[in-house]
Amino acid sequence: MNRFSGTGKESFASVLPADSAYVTIIRDPGTMFESTYTYLQYQHRYGVPLTGFLENPSRYYEPNGGKNHAKDSMLYDLGLEEQFKTNAAEVDRKIQRISTEFDLVMMTEHFSESLILLKELMCWDFQDIAYFKMNARSPSSVKSVSEETMKKIRKWNDGDTKLYNYFNRTFWDKVHAFGEERMRREVAKLEEMNKMMKDRCIDKVITNDQHVWHPSGIAVESFKLKPSVEHDEDCQMMAKTELPFTAYVRQRQLAKYFGHKAPVL
Structure with missing residues (x-):
């Protein structure tokens, strides 16, 4: 999610x-914050593990360019300024504005259903929408988090929790309007295509x-393609990892606007 x-x-x-x-797209703040804390290696920045940080997060958190994602990172990426993170009225106002600015807010925990709604919106x-799960940490790099820790995460990230709860409700309203049985059928078709x-x-x-770029000490999964698909464009594109794919899209955009004079990234 780029900063809005x-x-x-x-x-x-x-x-x-x-x-x-x-x-x-948004994600449950509980798992989101664990992932952020681990992936961005905040234990080194703050000098304490996740559980230690959550004992007194205000003691450690200092909003600046390198640590803005250590509180309410989704709202921050969606445009809420740092000084408003603790202002409940501003958080509510921002959530309402997001609801008018976006045609669809997808849910990571319900990714297939989200893609079906995206397909419907875009007439695809x-x-x-067929996909491989990319840039995921291997199970060895995912830390188990207790329910008590999850509660502390959601309390600290109260703005993101409010954001998630609001759009979780509206998401299922969209699913209901789409048709729940129809959704089950389409998700099954998508899973069949993915396989x-x-x-x-x-x-x-x-x-x-x-x-494949990954933080030191964090194992990230990627795919080795079959030799037989060396020239299969669909396979090559679907297995392209985040940074090369982003560079590819940027190059296509530059070529669109600058033609043969597009700078090479």
């Missing part, structure tokens, strides 16, 4: 077509591939 400017949708709307759809086909693509493309899952 504090001025809201206006800066994006100034360069995008009028009929653009605005979509974002199943082949447009077909995995069987077609993937040789095996690997961790700590030297060509």
